[in-house]
Amino acid sequence: MSYYIGSKIKEKAPHHESFKDLWETKWKKPCSMSVYPFMFGKVEDFEPVVSKLIEMDMHEPYDWDEYARAFFPSAAAVVVKAQEAESSGDRKQASDFLADIPMQEVQIPHPHAVYDEAKTFPVYVQVPAAASKESPAPCIIIFTGLDGYRTELALWRNIFIPRGCGLIIVEIPGTGDSPALKQDPKSPDRQWSSLLDWTETQASIDHNKLVVWGFSTGGYYSIRVAHTHADRLKGAVSLGGGCHHMFDPEWLGEVDHLEYPFDLAGALAYKFGYPDLESFKKDARAKFSLLENGILDMPCTRLLLVNVS
Missing domain, CATH: 3.40.50.1820 (Alpha/Beta hydrolase fold, catalytic domain)
Structure with missing residues (x-):
């Protein structure tokens, strides 16, 4: 099987080495632009989180509970700012934190x-x-x-x-x-x-x-x-x-060290209702x-x- 990515399918992307590498090689620029996966965000909101995760020496396999907890203080601070702006009648500033066109x-x-x-x-x-x-x-x-x-x-x-x-x-x-x-x-x-x-x-x-x-x-x-x-x-x-090809067993066996920053194969297996990756690999292509x-x-x-x- 030959994929578009070619021989690089066996290579490990640098952002899989640690969260520090993930931030510096992949996420810092999109965060500064407020684009995926940092929609609605501003880099100054994420900087304290980044510092904390780097200080914790976060790397694969991630402890997702610890990872998530690092975001809570910054998230709470943003909520407070939004509420203060809304209470003071400053709709323009509040809309930087809340939806100006609510869904x-x-x-x-x-x-x-x-x-x-x-x-x-x-x-x-x-x-x-x-x-x-x-x-x-x-x-x-x-x-x-x-x-x-x-x-x-x-x-x-x-x-x-x-x-x-x-x-x-x-x-x-x-x-x-x-x-x-x-x-x-x-x-x-x-x-x-x-x-x-x-x-x-x-x-x-x-x-x-x-x-x-x-x-x-x-x-x-x-x-x-x-x-x-x-x-x-x-x-x-x-x-x-x-x-x-996203359902090929060969592809699923390699994707965890490629572009996606975390465990893609396992996440796909869970999303499609399988308890583990190996059982998903056996069914995926024929079924989906x-x-x-x-x-x-x-x-x-x-x-x-x-x-x-």
């Missing part, structure tokens, strides 16, 4: 649920104030990734809402509040069917102008929904998603590959692929 959490009915799947699931929704039955807004549905949740991806509201587009943010199977059965390859199809059914009941959303945008592992679901629900979408974007399961042979809406494996 609404909506419980979506899940009539397509089976077995033990929840009968509702929460999503974040926001539409432009001018949207109405007479002038419904087109809408972008964001599929979150393996380690992204609707709370952080809500940052896109500031981009799309002012441009007249509604926004729906939904978590993918095995993460957040998704109701989908982890090991059932068809569970996402049921979740998306219920979500799309719901959009048809919303007068302010133009259900004929829906586009899906999936990030990372969410990109896998963008590719799938582009085929399974082709007639209900105007288009789909898969940003950094996978559809076949969109190529081997014929999904890619189905009719497809317009699909934009960005760095897909």
